Amino acid sequence: MKSKGKGSKRNGRSWAEQDDPDFTLETEPGSSEQEGSEASVRLDRTWRTRRSDGGSRAGTRRRRHNGSAKERNVRRLESNERERQRMHTLNNAFQALREAIPHVKTDKKLSKIETLTLAKNYIKSLTTIILGMSSACLPHEKQESNASRILQCYQQHLEEEGEEDLSSYLKNIHTFSQGS
DNA sequence: TAGGCCATCTGGTCCT
DNA sequence: AGGACCAGATGGCCTA
Numbered sequence: 001m002k003s004k005g006k007g008s009k010r011n012g013r014s015w016a017e018q019d020d021p022d023f024t025l026e027t028e029p030g031s032s033e034q035e036g037s038e039a040s041v042r043l044d045r046t047w048r049t050r051r052s053d054g055g056s057r058a059g060t061r062r063r064r065h066n067g068s069a070k071e072r073n074v075r076r077l078e079s080n081e082r083e084r085q086r087m088h089t090l091n092n093a094f095q096a097l098r099e100a101i102p103h104v105k106t107d108k109k110l111s112k113i114e115t116l117t118l119a120k121n122y123i124k125s126l127t128t129i130i131l132g133m134s135s136a137c138l139p140h141e142k143q144e145s146n147a148s149r150i151l152q153c154y155q156q157h158l159e160e161e162g163e164e165d166l167s168s169y170l171k172n173i174h175t176f177s178q179g180s
Numbered sequence: 181t182a183g184g185c186c187a188t189c190t191g192g193t194c195c196t
Numbered sequence: 197a198g199g200a201c202c203a204g205a206t207g208g209c210c211t212a
Contacts (some may be wrong), residue, residue, distance in 0.1 A: 075198095080189060082199070087187075111185065 067075075097112050101122045110118065 076190080079199085081188085083201090084188070086200075091187095113185090180185095 094112055094115055097119055101115070101118050125130050
């Protein structure tokens with residue numbers, strides 16, 4: 001695994017590596033806190049940005065940190081690990097999506113935004129194909145409502161036949177396309 | 181070298 | 197209360 005260590009190199013030391021019991025919160029020199037603006041604050045020697053607006057993320061009240069600095073460090077490290085795992089799960093899902101969508105093979109792997117865009121276009125293409133062969137299920141209606149009609153039809157099938165019968169549903173679509 | 185992409189850290193907020 | 201989720205910040209790697 002590549003050694004990234006992005007945040008861990010901030011100021012030479014990571015938050016978790018810092019064992020400063022004195023929690024500091026002060027405004028950055030030269031910046032003034034304004035309503036609805038973002039202000040840089042210093043947390044444990046680290047300049048960061050926090051919202052000070054009155055919106056849904058407002059409040060800026062800090063969760064009370066109980067325990068010693070050492071205990072906070074442990075919690076932070078555990079939280080970092082969970083976040084890493086969460087992002088790995090997300091990346092695995094992206095990889096599965098990359099493999100699920102057909103695209104021109106290149107040495108360079110698809111970026112996340114490319115993957116999402118291609119997936120969206122792929123779904124649209126499949127929808128168009130299905131529309132062309134599902135007139136029995138879908139009565140003639142306005143074109144733009146057909147996608148949601150397909151979804152309704154699919155959900156109705158799930159309710160009536162159950163998920164285990166999905167393969168036969170797909171088979172039916174396949175045979176239907178061959179017959180038409 | 182600038183810009184794109186990414187992994188990671190971090191703290192605030194949401195949710196159970 | 198604590199974990200999940202989210203978004204900002206940061207810095208490394210790669211390519212044009």
